[in-house]
Structures are given as structure tokens and as C-alpha cells.
Amino acid sequence: MTSEIKKDLRYTKTHEWLKVKGKNAVVGITDHAQKALTDIVFVELPAIGKTVKKGEELCVVESVKSVSEIYAPVSGKVVSVNKELEDSPETINTSPYDDGWLVELEMNTSAEVTSLMDSEAYKKIAD
Amino acid sequence: MAIKSPLHHIHEKLGARFTEFAGFEMPVMFSSIKEEHLAVRTSVGLFDVSHMSNVWIYGKDATKLLSLITVADTAKTGAQQSQYTEILREDGTIIDDTIFMNLGDKYMMIPNAGMNTIVVKWLNDQAKKHKLCVTIEDVSREYAILAIQGPKSRDTLQKISDNDLNSVQFFGCQYANIAGVPCIISHTGYTGELGFELQITPPKKAEKVFNAILDAGKEFNIKPIGLGARDTLRLEKYLMLAGNEFHGGRTPLEATLGWTINWDHDFIGKQALLKQKEKGTFERMTCLECVDKGIPRHGCEIQKDGKTIGIVTSGTLSPCLNIGIATGYVHPDHRAEGTILDIIIRDKPIKAKVIKPPFVKKDWAQNHHQLETFKTQ
Numbered sequence: 377m378t379s380e381i382k383k384d385l386r387y388t389k390t391h392e393w394l395k396v397k398g399k400n401a402v403v404g405i406t407d408h409a410q411k412a413l414t415d416i417v418f419v420e421l422p423a424i425g426k427t428v429k430k431g432e433e434l435c436v437v438e439s440v441k442s443v444s445e446i447y448a449p450v451s452g453k454v455v456s457v458n459k460e461l462e463d464s465p466e467t468i469n470t471s472p473y474d475d476g477w478l479v480e481l482e483m484n485t486s487a488e489v490t491s492l493m494d495s496e497a498y499k500k501i502a503d
Numbered sequence: 504m505a506i507k508s509p510l511h512h513i514h515e516k517l518g519a520r521f522t523e524f525a526g527f528e529m530p531v532m533f534s535s536i537k538e539e540h541l542a543v544r545t546s547v548g549l550f551d552v553s554h555m556s557n558v559w560i561y562g563k564d565a566t567k568l569l570s571l572i573t574v575a576d577t578a579k580t581g582a583q584q585s586q587y588t589e590i591l592r593e594d595g596t597i598i599d600d601t602i603f604m605n606l607g608d609k610y611m612m613i614p615n616a617g618m619n620t621i622v623v624k625w626l627n628d629q630a631k632k633h634k635l636c637v638t639i640e641d642v643s644r645e646y647a648i649l650a651i652q653g654p655k656s657r658d659t660l661q662k663i664s665d666n667d668l669n670s671v672q673f674f675g676c677q678y679a680n681i682a683g684v685p686c687i688i689s690h691t692g693y694t695g696e697l698g699f700e701l702q703i704t705p706p707k708k709a710e711k712v713f714n715a716i717l718d719a720g721k722e723f724n725i726k727p728i729g730l731g732a733r734d735t736l737r738l739e740k741y742l743m744l745a746g747n748e749f750h751g752g753r754t755p756l757e758a759t760l761g762w763t764i765n766w767d768h769d770f771i772g773k774q775a776l777l778k779q780k781e782k783g784t785f786e787r788m789t790c791l792e793c794v795d796k797g798i799p800r801h802g803c804e805i806q807k808d809g810k811t812i813g814i815v816t817s818g819t820l821s822p823c824l825n826i827g828i829a830t831g832y833v834h835p836d837h838r839a840e841g842t843i844l845d846i847i848i849r850d851k852p853i854k855a856k857v858i859k860p861p862f863v864k865k866d867w868a869q870n871h872h873q874l875e876t877f878k879t880q
Contacts, residue, residue: 414532414535414536415535415536415537415538417537417798417820417825418796418797418798418820420849436849438798438820439536440536440537440540440731440735440819440820440822441531441536441731441734441819443798443800462796
């Protein structure tokens with residue numbers, strides 16, 4: 377089961393992706409993760425303004441049989457959430473890197489980004 | 504080390520993901536739980552349920568023993584009939600729920616996965632205690648069990664069956680030849696749909712039957728189904744899962760299985776049940792349908808005005824209804840139809856409404872079909 381890995385993103389060992397947008401970062405789960413979870417049927421998004429530390433629980437994604445925590449790849453403050461997912465969580469399955477994004481964070485420091493894996497490194501753990 | 508099904512290699516070839524359940528390594532899903540679930544509701548699906556147990560019970564006093572150890576009056580279950588029932592302790596709590604088949608010369612009982620040792624010991628102990636002349640044989644690993652379920656299950660199976668399946672009544676059972684393999688067929692299942700179950704011995708013969716069913720069902724887009732969808736299918740129809748619903752010692756009255764009890768015969772646990780019945784107020788299994796978004800899971804608290812009044816025994820997203828559904832034991836004061844209770848999911852109360860079982864009604868597939876047709880017009 378090969379999964380798509382995007383070159384311009386950063387990755388975590390727990391299969392989140394992060395896209396830097398200036399001082400902000402958009403977070404989602406990887407194609408590998410959505411395939412492993414199968415049908416995503418529920419997403420619990422954080423409140424806007426919530427602050428999270430790197431590695432803390434950011435949101436929850438549920439399939440029919442499983443509950444999975446999604447962790448913050450970097451520390452920051454939630455500035456935006458993908459509300460569309462509340463009515464169509466399956467978008468994470470169909471478009472994990474685009475329409476299925478989860479949360480936008482305002483990063484405390486961009487220094488944490490460099491600690492995340494690049495696509496080459498993530499490829500090694502995503503098979 | 505988990506026991507593998509005799510069909511394990513076939514499941515691997517079909518791309519199954521596996522899970523451990525009651526000491527068995529079984530497919531949890533093949534493609535997607537949702538897809539598999541809807542295939543069974545709208546057409547047909549094939550399950551390997553070889554993890555379930557098989558016990559032969561025969562001899563002069565077989566009927567007497569079965570009557571004594573179950574809430575059913577076994578004398579009333581004629582040849583070629585099967586019966587859903589429960590085996591109770593003296594205190595009225597459920598050891599296991601099971602189906603037994605009257606095959607004329609002997610009975611075959613199907614205890615739950617991993618329950619064969621406990622049930623067989625209980626049967627032997629009771630037979631000895633009451634001086635009954637009966638033979639009890641645990642043949643759980645000598646049988647493979649297949650379930651074919653869904654509105655197209657009969658059409659599929661008929662193509663490869665020597666028996667006229669219309670002659671097998673609901674909860675009927677008989678010896679049959681399916682795909683040239685002798686087996687026991689029963690008009691039973693765990694999905695709330697039209698369906699059949701096949702007991703096949705020796706287990707290696709099941710491969711031929713499994714493949715023949717998949718082949719015969721191609722025109723109906725048959726799917727192999729894992730334990731994931733088996734669980735969501737049974738819960739939508741308010742069918743009990745022993746390990747969840749009877750855990751910690753529950754009586755059939757609490758589990759709302761009073762309809763399975765034949766009060767006109769003596770059985771182990773009867774006195775305790777009569778006492779409970781007289782008392783009248785005790786927690787009963789209750790159906791909750793989420794009003795708010797959220798998926799209740801096994802172990803979530805059920806609250807009323809911030810006070811815990813029960814625990815979710817089974818919960819899931821209903822693939823048919825697309826809402827959270829749950830069962831749990833609730834005091835009679837809080838289980839009137841329409842009562843709004845809270846289910847606590849990750850520390851947050853989610854509103855849920857008490858409804859009359861089952862969650863998915865009989866005409867669901869028909870209405871669903873009409874809706875889908877309307878959408879595509």
C-alpha cells in the first residue's frame with residue numbers, strides 16, 4: 377500500500393504533516409495515516425485561541441472502530457480550524473493534504489520546524 | 504498465541520486486516536467497515552465466524568439437560584429447529600448466550616468464542632449433579648463456521664445448494680450440501696438481516712464453500728465481511744455482545760431478554776429471576792441515540808443532571824444512520840422513551856435520547872434504496 381508523500385511538507389513520527397505559511401503553520405494527517413485509519417467518521421477540532429505545546433493533543437479523529445489523537449507538530453496557538461470537516465469528515469480520506477487540513481497554528485517559534493522530518497526521512501517510516 | 508481461523512490464508516489473500524478477539528486472530532475488515540456494513544444491509548456479505556464454539560450434546564437425557572441449563576424449554580424446540588437462549592448461574596446472571604440446534608438425533612450448541620471450555624465444564628458438572636445420561640463433546644476446533652447475511656443471501660446460497668432454501672424456516676436448521684460439501688445450515692445470524700449460517704467439518708473443506716459463495720454472490724457484489732462490521736451490524740439491531748453486555752454479571756431481565764425465558768419449566772437461575780421480577784426495579788439495557796455529534800464508546804459514562812447513572816456497554820457510529828448509538832444499563836426512572844441523557848465523551852456531555860430498539864428498523868434498506876434512487880434522478 378504505497379501512500380502519497382508531498383515534498384514541500386514537514387512530517388512527524390505520529391503521521392501529522394505541517395506546512396509553513398510565514399509565521400503560521402497548517403496541520404493535517406498524512407495519506408499513510410488516513411489509509412491506516414480507513415473511513416474517518418468524526419473529527420473533534422480544538423477551540424480557536426487554544427494554545428498547545430509540541431507533542432500535545434491537538435484534535436481527535438475517529439473511524440467507525442477507533443479513536444486517534446492528533447498531536448501538535450509544533451507549539452503555538454490555534455488561529456483557524458477546518459469547520460467543513462464537522463459535516464464531512466471523510467474529506468480527510470479523499471484529500472488528506474488539501475481540503476482535509478485540520479488546524480492552522482500561529483507558531484511560537486519557527487525553530488521547531490527544523491526538528492520535523494522532511495519528505496525523504498518520512499518516506500522511510502511510512503511504508 | 505492467538506488461534507488462527509482455518510480460512511486465515513484466504514483472508515490474507517483478500518487483503519484483510521486482522522484483530523485479536525477472544526483469543527482468535529480474525530479479520531477486522533477487508534475494505535472498509537462502512538462499505539462492508541452497507542453491503543450486508545443492502546445486498547449480501549460473507550463472514551468467517553469460525554471463532555465461535557461448537558458443542559455436541561446427545562444421549563437419553565440431552566433434552567432434559569438443555570432444558571435445565573437454559574431459559575428455553577428445550578422440549579418445545581422440535582427437530583430441525585434452533586433456539587436462541589441463555590445459560591445462567593444459580594444467581595440468575597448470564598454465563599453465555601447461545602443458539603442450540605435440534606438436529607433430530609442430537610443437539611449442536613454454539614457458545615461464544617472462547618466460551619467452549621467454561622460452557623462444557625458447566626454442562627458436565629450439571630449433568631453429573633442431576634445424574635443425567637448425556638454425552639457432551641467440545642468440537643469447536645473441528646468446525647469452520649460461515650455466515651452469509653443480507654437480503655440477497657438466499658439467492659446467493661441457493662445457486663450452490665442442493666436443498667431448497669425456502670424450506671429452511673426462520674431459525675430452522677438441517678443437514679445440507681453447499682458447493683458439494685456436507686454441512687449444517689441454519690436460518691440464523693447476527694446482523695438482523697435475512698441470513699444463514701453453515702457449520703462445516705472438517706474445517707479445511709470450508710475453503711471450497713467460502714470461495715463458491717463469493718463466486719455465486721458476484722452478481723450481487725458480495726463482500727467478505729470482518730468483525731468490525733459484524734459488531735456495527737449487530738448493535739444497530741440491538742443484538743447483544745456477550746463480552747460487553749453481560750460483563751460483570753447481568754440477568755436476562757436486566758438485558759431485556761425476558762422474551763427468551765420460558766417460565767413454565769424449571770431451569771438453573773429461575774428462582775433468582777422470579778425474585779428480581781417481583782422486586783421490579785432494576786437497571787435495564789437501554790438504547791441511546793445521540794442528538795449531538797459524537798461517537799459513544801464502551802465504558803463512557805451515562806449521566807442525568809451531572810450524576811452518573813450508567814455506563815455504555817457498546818457504542819459506535821451507526822453506518823446506516825450516520826449518528827452515534829449506544830447501549831447501557833439504566834435505572835427505570837431514566838429510560839422512558841424520549842428521555843434525554845448525557846453521554847460523557849472525552850469529558851464533554853453529549854446529548855442522547857432514549858429510543859425503542861432496534862436503532863435501525865426493518866424497512867431501513869427499502870427507504871434507503873428509495874432515497875438513493877431519488878438522489879440519482
